[in-house]
Structure formats: structure tokens, C-alpha cells
Amino acid sequence: MINIEVVLSPALLHLNTIRDTNVVVIDILRATSTICTAIHHGANSVKALMSQSETLEWAEKGYLTAAERNGQKIEGFDLGNSPFECMDGKVNGRSIALTTTNGTKCIEAVANDGARNVFSGSFLNLEAMANFLANDKGDVLLLCAGWKDSVNLEDTLFAGALAHELNNRTDCKIDCDAALMSMDIYQMAKVDLISYLKKSSHYKRLSHLHHEEDMVYCLKHSIFETVCGLKDGEMKKF
């Protein structure tokens, strides 16, 4: 019986147990979608980092550097936070040091707290992720990165989607109200995720920055099978 809990904001993480659970960090628009894309497209690893200065230092070790704040690429880095920058061989065989507004901070926050595993969540590999978690049988914590600690729709939707997929595959215990809520919202929205998300705060924010193509891509359902999780402190093919 897998216990599933959903944390709607990093500011609520202290209420949950990380130790021995499979934690899935969720920053659908766009950090964790981009990490999965990079690894699926041949990147060796993605190192998630809190600060820009720390991220730049990894260039010396041969890493590509990538940074985003408030939805925009930061000057002086090789890449921003768009999944399209990780396709067409651009990251093949490379390692990437990435810092973003929300998602990478969450990965760093849980990396050393004794989790069973820490995964990068995305719609792009949703079924593969659910298969892995169902087979592993460890309890699951779905951690929404949100926007600067505020709850957001797209991460909540994904938490609901993954909880559904997992619950369809194996016996689960779902007593957490945030999990029940996210599953119901996903049920309501799933026929057309993009239309549903158009009312959300971050969709509007990214639309103003002309990231529509990124958003359409990040909501594609199970287009690849690569599962990405932390190994030796970096996101790698799992």
C-alpha cells in the first residue's frame, strides 16, 4: 500500500516526512520539464543549484550553465530554462548546472534529507514515472514548487495526474486533503489542460514573455519513457 501525499508549496514541506519516501519535485513550467527533456535528449546529468554565482562556478568543470529568474534567461549563462534549448543535440553528452526561480531550489532543499529517491516530475514522462513508483512500492511525496512559495495551478494539476496514474496501477492510501483536491482538479481539467491553465497566474506571466511554445510542450502527456532522479547529487537517467 503506497501512501501518497501532496505538498502544494515548499513553505508547507516541514509538515511532511521526506525520510524514506520517493519525492517527486514538480515545477511543470518549466524547470523539472526541462530537466527531463535534457536528460532524455542525452545530457549526462543536471545539477540543480540555488544561486547564480554557484552555478557559474560549474563552468570550470566543463558544465553548461543555465539560469532563469522570473521566467527570463539570465545573461552570461549558456542556457535559460526552455526545454527547446535541450533538443537537437545541444546538450548531448554534456552535464548542465541549472538554477531557476522555484524548481531547482526545491530539489536542493530535499536532496539531503534522507529521501528514498528524488525525482524530476513532468507530464512528458508521466506514465514511466507512475510505472516506476508503482513497482518500487515506496511511499510517495509530490512536492509542488509553486511560484515563490505561492500555490500554483500547473504543479497542482500534475500532482493530481500522477496520483491518479499511480492509484490506477496499485493499492494506494490517499488521506491527504491536498492530494484529494489535486486529483479532483486534474479530473476536471484533463480534457484540455491548456485551456484550463490559460487562467493561471504563471501561464499569463510566461505568455507575456512569449513562452507559449514551451508551455504547449510541457503539457504533452507521456511522450517519452526516461525517468530522471538524483544520483550522486545530480539528476540523471534513472
Place this chain on the structure above:
Amino acid sequence: MINIEVVLSPALLHLNTIRDTNVVVIDILRATSTICTAIHHGANSVKALMSQSETLEWAEKGYLTAAERNGQKIEGFDLGNSPFECMDGKVNGRSIALTTTNGTKCIEAVANDGARNVFSGSFLNLEAMANFLANDKGDVLLLCAGWKDSVNLEDTLFAGALAHELNNRTDCKIDCDAALMSMDIYQMAKVDLISYLKKSSHYKRLSHLHHEEDMVYCLKHSIFETVCGLKDGEMKKF
């Protein structure tokens, strides 16, 4: 144009502006429902307090004392946290000092932060509350008390219900994802709130303690018109 924001847990309150907003504190099962019931049934006032010891001190000033922790009445107090203890003349003409697990702490937390007004939210007077807020025109912050800082279904549902009612009455700006989410959940659940809530964590918790009658009562929609808000630090008829 009234800006509506929803805070799904007191632990997220620091992300929002309290100053000059109409804050509605929401602890549907049962503190804020009980406060509204007491005042509707003739109580002069309800003083919300953090601690049990502080609450007991108000007996000297002639207050009835009321205390609940983890869903149960505390020995040594006149009342617990059930709305039925406030009916049939039991609190008529009296003032009450009340401490509960979640709701009263939220009221105390926002009482001195420069809010325009602080109200006690309940389904029991939902339409009257919406009418007041629509006429007042101040921005609105709906603060869910949750359960020990965890997000809960019943408070989220009420936030969604009040946001709907308000949005139906006047021009509102709703950019907050938590507000959009709670409105959608309410739309889904409103045909039968009790059936919907039966899956929630707190409904189960209170069911085990035989509070079913309280829960059925607390979900009744607009059965009275009394609006309750802070005046001189105590909840009173507004």
C-alpha cells in the same frame, strides 16, 4: 474592482497583504461556524485566544470559557467547540473566551496586522457575508485555517463558495491560483457538500469523535444573516 485572494494555510499567510483588506478567517469544522452561531444566538462577543491558560483567565471577567484541542472539548472549561452548545439561550447575553486547535489562532494572528476588518467565515451566513463584502468594496483575503497548517478540503471549499458569491455580486479580480482552484473545487462539490467532504481527513477525524451532527449543521447554506467581525478585539455582530 475587488481583488480576491485565497490563502490555503496559515503557513502561507506571509505571502499576502493583510493591511487594508477584509480578511475572512475560515475554520468551517468548527471554530468560525461556532463563533457565528454563538453571536447569532445572542452572545455579546467571542474573544479568540491562542492558549488554554489565557482563556481560563477570562472567567474572572464573567466570560464563559470554551476550549477544544484535536476535535475534543477540554476538561475544566464551560464549553467545547460545538455550535449546538451555543443554541437554546445557553450563551444569550454572555461573552465567550474561546481557544481551538486552528481557527482562533488565525484570528489572533491577523487581529493586529492592520486589516480593514477581520470576519468569522461560515456557510451559515454565507450570503450575508458576500453582500457585506460586495457593498464594502475593500479587497478580500480568504484565510483557511486548515489543520495544524495542512491544507484542508472544507475550508478550501468555503473559500471557493464565498469567492463565487462575491464574484456573482460585483466586479472582482481573481488572479490568485489558490482562489481559482478553490472556486473550481466548490463548483464540483456544491451539489452535495457532505458526500464530497466524507473523503476529507477532518471529516473522518470528527466522525470518529461522533461530531456528525455538528458537521451536517456547519455545512448548511445561509440559514441566518448575522455577519460577525472583530470590534475592539472581539468577534461581535457587525
